[in-house]
Ligand SMILES: [Zn+2]
């Protein structure tokens with residue numbers, strides 16, 4: 179694999195320990211340095227008052243207009259708002275396939291959104307999976323059918339809980355070749 | 357990847373094209389976009405797409421007109437129509453014009469993946485049907501023996517190896533599994549194929565009738581024997597005789613049959629001339645002949661004479677993978693014979709069939725499809741066209757748990773496994789529904 183690094187761009191209220199854990203786990207999964215950079219992204223521009231949600235395409239564009247680090251970094255914005263793309267009612271995250279930028283939101287990963295007791299450990303685990311998943315897309319990975327692979331597509335929380343937080347052997351192999 | 361499914365997105369809104377493009381690309385589909393119907397049609401002239409996802413309302417030619425043109429170019433094209441809530445009526449109209457399904461914008465991510473999965477399944481089935489056809493062509497006249505399951509493939513391999521020999525064969529399996537088809541396939545692939553295969557349904561005849569049926573009779577042999585008549589063994593000369601329901605024949609007939617098999621000759625009822633015939637015998641039964649031998653109701657020597665080769669045809673519930681193929685096969689068989697346009701089947705109806713144990717096996721499935729084609733009045737076979745309505749009351753559900761399981765499954769099927777809609781219908785949240793699915797092992 180070519181030498182690269184990952185930059186986390188938190189755009190929301192995330193606890194320091196939470197971010198540290200994510201950085202550590204992401205770095206462990208991709209075996210590369212992970213840095214966290216605090217930048218301000220204007221969320222208001224992406225807000226759609228009709229849907230009361232945030233347009234993921236616009237957030238991704240805003241993120242990609244930032245000038246950050248070197249050209250080979252993969253950059254993922256971490257959000258805590260309800261994301262959508264025009265054609266879908268909601269999404270957990272979005273990435274440029276084989277590109278540089280991705281975003282992920284913790285908003286719909288929270289138990290309390292579904293009428294259940296909040297669970298920080300579970301939330302953290304889900305968010306880690308989502309972040310690794312979207313980063314996987316930026317590295318060229320498409321959805322995987324392996325039930326425990328982090329690249330398995332999930333449209334529901336339950337799908338995310340069922341899969342693992344790492345790439346399967348096949349996906350790891352592909353990432354090495356790409 | 358040559359097996360990759362290709363999708364063409366037709367929408368005048370750039371943001372829609374972009375979102376869908378990246379969504380499907382992440383799923384590993386090969387995607388192309390067109391911004392209007394005209395561009396789409398010219399792309400389609402150059403190459404074929406497995407799935408066409410088209411917006412209904414576009415400037416210039418609208419989606420409905422485009423759908424008609426696509427269908428006239430390629431009637432197998434799978435077109436999914438996208439619509440805003442306000443135009444659902446038109447979307448329903450599009451189904452009549454051959455659209456595979458429609459989705460309302462914006463869609464639930466789960467609905468979209470479901471829809472594409474259903475369409476992909478259809479495409480894979482069509483592809484499999486095509487390869488299957490070419491594969492099985494090496495075996496002639498087994499067209500009704502359809503399936504990719506291990507069970508049926510084993511049967512096909514056994515037919516292939518048994519056919520060229522002259523050995524007698526017993527075909528075992530429940531009623532309705534297609535034992536006679538297996539016999540026909542053996543015959544058609546043997547050196548005897550240019551001579552007749554003569555079938556006798558032993559269970560349907562009394563002892564004396566069976567005797568005259570098998571051996572023939574001379575004029576005046578019994579009341580009603582007005583002419584000399586050739587028996588089935590005689591008719592099967594140089595060919596094959598197929599004795600169905602062999603377990604039903606009487607002890608006396610067993611002795612006579614054994615003698616005929618040993619000498620290949622017999623005397624007509626009421627006659628005295630020895631007639632010889634060169635035939636191969638294939639029997640079928642849904643009974644356990646070996647057990648009957650142990651119990652003394654079937655002669656052991658006859659059993660060993662008949663059972664040189666054994667082919668077991670598995671019941672349909674043991675090869676459910678074949679149900680979609682069989683459904684497609686019978687749809688095309690009956691639509692062709694009834695001179696109707698080729699129907700498709702609603703995913704919910706197919707799903708329901710996959711969950712049904714088919715005690716009457718393929719025959720029951722075939723009857724079901726035939727009936728659905730007769731009674732149905734849309735372009736698709738719908739769940740309501742299938743005889744599954746009284747299911748909960750008729751089935752052997754007794755405990756409240758079993759009832760809940762069956763009921764949840766029924767509603768899931770009704771909404772085509774759309775979790776949101778099913779949960780809404782059941783008035784529970786999605787998590788509860790997921791827990792039930794898990795608890796009852798409803799998802800395989
Ligand atoms: Zn993904």
Ligand SMILES: [Zn+2]
Pocket residue numbers: 322323324327328329330345346347348349350
């Ligand atoms: Zn994988």
